[in-house]
Amino acid sequence: MSDPHSPHDPNISRADRAAEVTDATRADVALEGGSKVDPAAGARIVAPAPAPDEDRWRRALREIATGNAIISVLAVILALVVGAIMIAATDENVQAAAGYFFARPGDTFVAIWQSVSGAYASFFQGAIYNFRRPEFATGIRPLTETLTFATPLIAAGLGVALAFRVGMFNIGGRGQMLVAAAAGGYVAFAFDLPWGLHMIVALVAGVVAGALWAGIAGLLKARTGAHEVIVTIMLNYVAFYLVYYLLRTPGLLQAPGSNNPTTPAMKDTAVFPDLFGPAYNLHFGFLLSLAAVALVWWILERSSLGFRFRAVGLNPNAARVAGINVKSMYVTAMLISGALIGLAGVDQVLGTVTTGFSSGIDAGIGFDAITVALLGRSTPVGVLVAGTLFGAFKAGGFAMQAANGVPIDIVLVVQSLIVLFIAAPPLVRAIFRLPAPGARSAKARAPKKKETAA
Structure with missing residues (x-):
């Protein structure tokens, strides 16, 4: 009996035999x-x-x-370019030189260069390093101001970013910061506790208050399906008017003997210590924000809870089929998010505004945190970088206004443009002629x- 796989098998046609030889070859x-x-x-x-x-x-x-990182970088560059155009357009010297542009066009370009370079040089000196100072210790002070402004932005940005990773849009940062500031501030000025312990108790009170306030939105979403955007917006108003009422009521948050809606000064035993002495405003809250970055990174990238968070954020239906309690993840995520944003509120009360605060203690940080989370692509390290950048905008913006007369509103426009460009990646790719994600070169195709x- 012949081997059925032999090329000499008479039952195999010539075409089949040629195909087998071809395959083997x-x-x-x-x-x-x-x-x-x-x-x-x-x-x-x-x-x-x-x-x-x-x-x-x-x-x-x-x-x-x-990748996404280059889009964020290019969005910042585009925003700075548009900001430069606005700086030049609002400069009086540029406007005067433009009046005789066709007679001496060089004067206009020189005025534009002096206006833009002077403004951004002042921005650098106000945010990073002041070369006009004779000593390094005083020259580096602008960098410490940048980090001081960045401290609550990093903490609040982490809270928004974590909610993003779970597929939730926490825009209730203002309310969560106000409630945390009220709770932490009350402990800070109303109680007499030893140094260190007083600070810890005030810190915990503020963080817990922020977590519970955000947890309301998570619980309503889990139990009733209420959209967290609507709930957090409404909770912002509730928190604002609640805190304002407490600030107007003697015996609660209002300072004794004052008719203004402000609190008493925080007691020294509860205030965050300065990191580099009284000559600098950078305080212990910055280290807490760095610790929060490390904690959120560990939660999202190394813990089973972070895996469940990411699974729910990618596809809640698939996560539910896989056995993950999606409702529980919503509540847990909002609690952690509110705690991080509450940390930002405590930073304001115990680190920045220690002489008493009013209902404007949030200083717009709750909404700026959304921009920070978007620019940082909802990653802990990205939020750290984005928060530092926005802290530089705040510190350098005041320096530009003082030294060059640049309207501070231009800095706000630049921040808004960053969000605009980040929200439109195809526009950024078209301007810089970047390939689309997943695109291969012509040779590879x-x-x-x-x-x-x-």
Whole structure:
């Protein structure tokens, strides 16, 4: 009995035998200078040569160009360019030189350069380092101001970013900060406790208050399906008028003997200590924000809770099928988010405004945190960088206004433009001619060529 797989089996047709030989030859074909021979087709198939080192670097650059991080960087650059145009347009010297542009156009360009370079130089000196100071200790003070402004932005941005990762839009930062500030501030000025313990108790009171206030939105979403955007917006108003009432009521938050809606000064035993002495405003809250960055990173990237958070954020229906309690994740995420935003409120009360606060203690940080989370792509490290950048905007914006007369509103416009460009990645890619995500080079997309064998 003949082997059914033998090429001499009379039951196998000539066409089938040729196909088997072709398949076997293709499996064992030898590479000859980047090409291989197909004996059945009588043709030489040109295979791509092994990718050289340049291809690897080109591939890495393509991944960087199509990633989310480069979009954030380019969004900042575009916003600064538009800001430069606005600075030049509002400068009186530029306007005067533009009046005789066709007679001496060079004067207009010189005025534009002096206006824009002077404004951004003042921005750098007000946010990073002041070269006009003779000593390093005083020259570096602007950087500490940037970090001071960034401290509550980082904490609040982490809270918004964590909610984003679970698929929730927590825009109730203002209310959560107000409630946390009220709770932490009350403990800070109404109780007499030893140094250290007083600060810890006030800190815990504020963080817990912020968590519970945000937890209301998470609980309503889990139990009734109420949208967290609407609930958090309404809770912002509730918190504002509640705190305002407490500030107007003697014996609660209002300072004794005062008719103004402000609190008494925080007691020294509860105030965050300065990190570099009384000459700098940077306080212990900055270290707490750094610790919060590390904690959120560990939760999202290394813990089982973070895995469930990300699963719910990607697809809550699939997560539910996989056995994850989606409702519980909503409540837990909002509690943690509110605690982080509450930390920002405590930073304001115990670190920045220690002489007493009013209903404007949030200083718009609750809404700026949304921008920080978007710019940081909802990652802890990204939020740290974005929060520091926005802290530089705040510190440098005042320096530009004082030194060059640049309206502080231009800084707000630049921040808004950053959000606009981040929300429109196709626009940024079109301006800088970046490839779309997942796009390959023309060489990688080209099909294999066939050459007729000689």
